[in-house]
Amino acid sequence: MQYQEGFLISRHSRDIGDTTELVLWVQTVTGPAKLVITGEKPVFFVASADADSVQQSLSSSGLSFQCKPLGLSDFSHRAISGVYFNTISAATRASRILQAEGFDPFEADVRLSDRYLMERFICGGLTFSGTASQRNGFVEYRNVKTKASEYSTSLSRVSLDIECSEKGVLYSIGFDSEMDSRVIIVGPTPDNADEMPWIDWVENELALLKALNTWFDRFDPDVVVGWSVVDFDFRLLMKRAAFNNIELRLGRGREKAHWRDSNNSRQGFITLPGRVVIDGIDALKTATYSFRSWSLESVSRTMFGEGKAIDNPYDRMDSINRMFRDDKPALAKYNLQDCVLVNRIFSETHLMEFLIQRSRLTGIELDRIGGSVAAFTNLYMPRLHRAGYVAPTLTSENWIASPGGYVMDSKPGLYGSVLVLDFKSLYPSIIRTFLIDPLGLIEGLKSEDESTTVPGFRGGIFHREKHFLPAMIENLWKARDEAKRQGEKAFSQAIKIIMNSFYGVLGSSGCRFFDHRLASSITMRGHEIMKLTRELIENQGYEVIYGDTDSTFVSLGREFSNEEADEVGQALVVHINRWWDKHLSDEYQIPSSLEIEYETHYQKFLMPTIRGQDTGSKKRYAGLVDKHGERHIVYKGLETVRTDWTPLAQEFQQTLYQRVFDGEDIEDYVRQMVEDTLRGHNNDKLIYRKRLRRKLSDYEKNVPPHVRAARKADAVNEKLGRAKQYQHCGWIEYVITLNGPEPLEALESQYDYQHYVDKQLKPIADGILPFIGKSFDALSMPQLGLF
Known part of the structure; x- marks a missing residue:
């Protein structure tokens, strides 16, 4: 049998009769392949001391299993036995029986497919062999053998979007891919259809769904992307398929699509065998992107300066209905535009490359949301087994919180020349340096020879030799440095x-x-490092005005040029890194992986006070950077970067801070902004936009302004016979009027301009004006007297 390489797209496991079937779909240089593996035995582990009682309990339940001692221990150093089953259902039932009887079946929650892959260290790429059979559009392999590989590949992608009526009746389905871009729409074929070859016309909704099946069978994408594509598009497609009594066969080989609701039924999951479905919003969040709003309109406008043709939910529905009735080509164009925008976002952010590299590094699924715990488990558990241990059971009992990151009390003020020094990846470097590791903790606590351990905090002791995590991080660190050198941003x-x-x-x-x-040995060590680093800097004659987790803010006492500041910053970096190298070698006989870097020189820097107090704030500041002829202000935690402040406040802050930092006159500007606001010249900037995080009915005792506005909006919707928009979470735009908060789409009262002066302009001004000896009240009061 010849070996070949592939990249894992999806994994599924199930019972077939009295055995298991594991299906891995992979993409190879010759096309998609389906790897079918049978006979893998689900397993969990129990303490050998409990083995007789466990076997008695399971035998009396009529389950078929095999229990045998293994050369493994748990974290309490008890001998471990493995309990093996022929089917997944039997293993699941057995673990529930044992848990109910007070036993602890270790690793019973690990899925068969995940265990198969992680124990072979398969992360994305794999090498495989087997008996091949040609199928419709792919090759199926049986008698499969697999092992890990570094193989990677690009995956074909289609962006999918649907349009429908307010009742969910499908109008059209859009596709955008390198293979084919088109819209399939319900309606009679027009006379000029040949002028629009990218539109397919079908008779009705049933024909539309059949055409959907045909498109997937013909163009065969690896990945389906979209915007809320799972919980909106596919959820509705599955409902309409059921209504029309048709199966959606969107998987490879025309396999059926499978829908599953989560336990809270507010989130669904779609499975297309041989393909993966990725929601753009979830993928961006996983890649740590952040936007003021997650609507496709907002993200598109932020990234490209263009968005959807219609975004108001009422205008959109009315327009879609009108276009479907009177101008179907226009609706098709609108449908396709959404598909194109999603693909542009994926391309611009390299999201698929990021998800592929994440899978190559950790082995987790391409469509896994978040996945930090799963990634760690995939990487760590097989190494732990080879060291002779089984992993502990997930438990929330006896949970003790660890201290958070170090945050120093700040010294408020308006400064000239502030340097920021950052420890490079502080927590990973602490893990590397002080050998912090789950196995290292267990072995360290067992050791009676202090020379073999490194002390941690809260009773933590870590073995100098027996550990995995420090080396894992070191390898990732080297890989990231190489990725940065190669310009591989997604990998980095x-x-x-x-x-x-x-x-x-x-x-x-x-x-x-x-x-x-x-956790405490990481964060408390971080506290120690930050405090000692502060002392090192202050011993050099400089003032530390703030510190946060891994960053230290150093005031130079006067304004420096960039060249002078850079010289000081680099000298401090050399001094601090050398001190830590020597200190850790002398104190603990360990090499230091700690590395502080000179990050930024702020020529002007504001550390504000807590609103209404003299105490310095935390995680809130602004600084002016002027480098290579480019000037910009960095805002951290202030109103400009917060979504719950109005555009008025954000514009006011940006201009006011710029004028203060540049030494320009601000009095006329403040007075003019107040006057324009009171005269109604800034109405388009007075909009609040806030998220409803719960159902409207859940707000009972404390009803904040945005909830009151949402209730008014839906009362108007109900009165007009429109669908309610805000009952189940979502975003609301509203303004404050003389009659309280009112939704933007149902505004009835006059704006409360004084509210915006008092609650939006004044807090911004009071954050900076006192540091230059001025007062918002004094500047605005003469103007207030005019109205």
Whole structure:
């Protein structure tokens, strides 16, 4: 049998009769392949001391299994036995029986497909062999053997979007891909159809769904993307297919699509065998992107300066209905535009490359949302087994919180020349340096020879030799440095997110490896490092005005040129890194992986006070960077970068800070802004936009302004016979009027301009004007007297 390489697209496991079937879909240089693996035995582990009682319980339940001792231990150093089953259902039933009787079946929650892949260290790429059979559009392999490979490939992608009536009746389906871009729409074929070859015309909704099946069978994409594509597009497609009594056969080989609702039924899951469906919003969040709004309109306008042709939900529905009735080509164009925008977002952000590299690094599925815990488990668990241990059971009992990152009390003021020094990947470098590791903790606590361990915090002790995580991070670190040198941004970003997630995983009660001694030994060591670093800087004659997790803000005491500031920053970096190298070698006999870097020189820097107090704020500041002829202000935690402040406040802050930093007159500007607001000249900037995080009916005692506005909006919707928009979460745009908050789409009252002066302009001004000896009240009061 010849071996060949492939990249894993999807994995599924199920019972077939009295055995298991594992199906891996992969993409190869010759096309898609289906790997069918049978006979893999589900397994969990129990303490050998409990083995007789376990076997008695399972035998009396009529289950078929095999229990045998293994050369493994749990984290309490008890001998372990493996319990093997022929089917997934039997293993699941057995674990429930044992848990009900007070036993602890270790690793019972690990899916068969995940265990198969992780124990072979398969992460994305794999080499395989088997008996091949040609099928319709792919090759099926049986008697399969697999092993890990570095193979990677690009995947074909289609962006899908549907248009429908307010009642969910399908109008059209759009596709955009390198293979084919078109819209299939319900309606009679017009006389000039040959002028629009990208539109297919079908008779009715049933024919539309049949055409959908045909499109997937013909063009055979690896990946389907879209905007809310799972919980809107596919959810509705599955409902309409059921209504029309047709099966959606959108998987490879015309296999059926499968829909599953989550336990809370507010999120669904779609399975297309041989393909993967990726929602653009979830993928961007996983890649740590952030936008003021996650609507396709907003993200598109932020990235490209263009968006959807119609975005108001009422205008959109009315327009879609009108176009479907009177101008179907216009609706088709609108449908296709959404598909194109999603593909542009994926291309611009390299999202598919990011997800592929994440899978190559961790082995988790391409469509996995978040996935930090799963990634850590995939990487760590097989190594743990080879070290002679089984992983502990996930539990939230006896959970002890660990301290968060170090945040220093700030010194408020308006400064000239502030340097920012950052520790490069502080928490991963602490793990590397101080050998923090789940196995290292267990072995360290067992060791009676202090020379073999490194002390942590809260009773944590870590073995100098027996550990995995420090080496895992070191390898990722080297890979990221190489990716940066090669300009591979998606690969570098994937590595950064994975490395930085390791601390969060170890500090999360949702991770089976959680132990407060692990997380505390990271964060409390971080506190120690930041405090000692502050002392090192101040001993050099400079003032530290703020510190946050891994960043230290250093005031130079006067304004420096960029060249002078760079010289000071680099000298501090050399001094600090050398000190830590020597200190750790002398104190712990360990090499240092800590590395502080000179990050930024702010020529002007504001550290504000907590609103209404004299105390310095935390995680809130602004600084002016002027480098290579480009000037810009960086805002952290201030109103400009917060979505719950109005455009009025954000524009006011940006202009006011720029004028203060540049030494320009601000008095006339402040007075004019107040006057324009009171005269109604800034109405388009007075819109609040806030998220409804719960159902409207869940807000009972405390009803905030945006909820009151949403209730008014839906009362108007009901009165006009329109669908309610805000009952189940979502975003609401509203303004404050003389009669309280009112939704933008149902505005009835006059604006409360004084509210915006008092609650939007004044807090912004009070954050900076006192540092230059001025007062918003004094500047605005003469103008207020005119009205």
